[in-house]
Amino acid sequence: MVRHYLSVTDFTAAETLVLLQRAHTLKAAWHAQQQQEFPLRGQTLALVFEKPSLRTRVAFEAGMTQLGGHASYLAANDIDMGGRESVADVARNLSRWVQAIAARVFKHQTILQLACFASVPVINALSDVEHPCQALADMLTLYEHRPALHTTTLAYVGDGNNVCHSLMLIGALLGVQVRVACPPDYRPHPDVVEQAQQFAAAHGQQLSITAVPEEAVAGADAVYTDVWASMGQEHEAARRRPVFAAYQVNQPLLRHARPDALVMHCLPAHRGEEITAEVIDGPQSVVFEQAENRLHVQKALLLTLLELAAASQSSH
Ligand code: CP
Numbered sequence: 001m002v003r004h005y006l007s008v009t010d011f012t013a014a015e016t017l018v019l020l021q022r023a024h025t026l027k028a029a030w031h032a033q034q035q036q037e038f039p040l041r042g043q044t045l046a047l048v049f050e051k052p053s054l055r056t057r058v059a060f061e062a063g064m065t066q067l068g069g070h071a072s073y074l075a076a077n078d079i080d081m082g083g084r085e086s087v088a089d090v091a092r093n094l095s096r097w098v099q100a101i102a103a104r105v106f107k108h109q110t111i112l113q114l115a116c117f118a119s120v121p122v123i124n125a126l127s128d129v130e131h132p133c134q135a136l137a138d139m140l141t142l143y144e145h146r147p148a149l150h151t152t153t154l155a156y157v158g159d160g161n162n163v164c165h166s167l168m169l170i171g172a173l174l175g176v177q178v179r180v181a182c183p184p185d186y187r188p189h190p191d192v193v194e195q196a197q198q199f200a201a202a203h204g205q206q207l208s209i210t211a212v213p214e215e216a217v218a219g220a221d222a223v224y225t226d227v228w229a230s231m232g233q234e235h236e237a238a239r240r241r242p243v244f245a246a247y248q249v250n251q252p253l254l255r256h257a258r259p260d261a262l263v264m265h266c267l268p269a270h271r272g273e274e275i276t277a278e279v280i281d282g283p284q285s286v287v288f289e290q291a292e293n294r295l296h297v298q299k300a301l302l303l304t305l306l307e308l309a310a311a312s313q314s315s316h
């Protein structure tokens, strides 16, 4: 059975920690300019992207180059997945040429279908339900600043979207105390909340969801936000602005957190909307560390999934 990474829940807590440790080691080697051998020499990653991307795309492309392999970027117009050709056929064709597929899709169902028909590992590079690669980078960043994850509180303020879902799940999985503040009509999906609650309970914790940002942020070690309208929801942006206005991460809200609280954002950011320029560009912000860590976690993820795929092939 090929292992995919469609959700942060596809790896156990132990597997996730090993992956983060591997990313940490890769990062250290990269900073020391100790280029190791090229373990992915001759291997290709297909990037099937239905939406724009800076961080995810470049981190995968640069990551493959650094590991000795190659990434082939396929934009929506190039293959028109589901139009020119069915998702199933795209998956079956790509599996004949490449060793892994990373896909950024509108509907989560599309990535499930890709994984169903691919015989190589599929990575979720963002869907409407999850953004697991981002969540891995966020946990690495948090761990670097607050190594005792079990005693760390992370507050997410804003839209209960894909980024919020993956963050809740991975945080709860690793024992981080997660608190979420969203407008009542923009809460995370109840199924995701329930699953995250179960992970939290395993650590003797409780995930909290509130409509009051100050409640979520009180005494937090990190305050995280994301755009109010995600890709594909641009037409809702004007309608959402007044609903989310009270959820802006600004200096008065940040004062409720610990004085040294980290400020986190997956980027791209809309300064003056979900976060003020003063806060995102201020001394507590780690947003570019999060962005850098995309490279290290995605390299670790590629190595891990390709090793697992090779091991499962050799056992047949
Ligand atoms: N954070 C993130 O995934 O950025 P991109 O949309 O630029 O890939």
Ligand code: NVA
Residues within 6 Å of the ligand: 126, 161, 162, 163, 226, 227, 229, 230, 231, 266, 267, 268
């Ligand atoms: N929630 C945002 C994240 C972008 C990285 C979106 O889906 O557009």
